Amino acid sequence: MVKDIPTCELWSIDEARVVEAQDAINQVPIKEVSQMFKSIADLNRAKMTYALCVHEELCVCDIATLLNITIANASHHLRVLYNNGVVTYRKDGKRAFYRIFDEHIRQIMLVSIEHKKEVYPDETTNI
Template sequence: MKEQDVCEITCVESEKTTRIQQHLQNRSIVEVTKIFKALADETRMKIAFALTLEEELCVCDVANIVGATTATASHHLRHLKGLGLAKYRKEGKLVYYSLDDGHVKQLIHIAFAHQEEVAGRESISVK
């Protein structure tokens, strides 16, 4: 570890840490973690990002976009649906998926915007 990464003394602000711990107990940390784990998969992130660009896509189109079989795409889409990130509708034999709501779209756009900022800072520091 770098020297600046280590605390030299131990001091705990009891009120602050207790307040934060209470907030953490009242939140659905496990459920939120599941969302980030789902989006941590490269294929599912590609699918989710594609769904931010189009209102809805059929399973065949999703498979083509991510370079997977329809079975694989369908599996990933079901996983996203199970976590409340995506929803679907049927039209005859076709199944169309879309993101469940605007929050999911915002989450994905924020992640990409953050990554672009990080990449920009890294390219400046390399020069």
């Protein structure tokens, strides 16, 4: 569904608001937040993240099986999520178990899913 987005019909800049917004942007790690969202934006990584919201932790083998991908591919995706602070892991012998980094990530994923349901209630896509 494509929605028309309204734009300004008159060019007018509120310089104080622009400066205030720029100052706010400069005071937070916005680049890192952008990278985190980008890492979750990949479909397989979004599925992994959600699966780890549902289950406390999953082995790389479980994740590969769940997504019908190779262990090497699953490991690559998990490394991207790990490098961006989305997941963490623990080793148990020769197995690696991944889990959501913290409750903030879980809430971001679950709130995003709820938001999608509110904005597009009639669109259910299961891939």
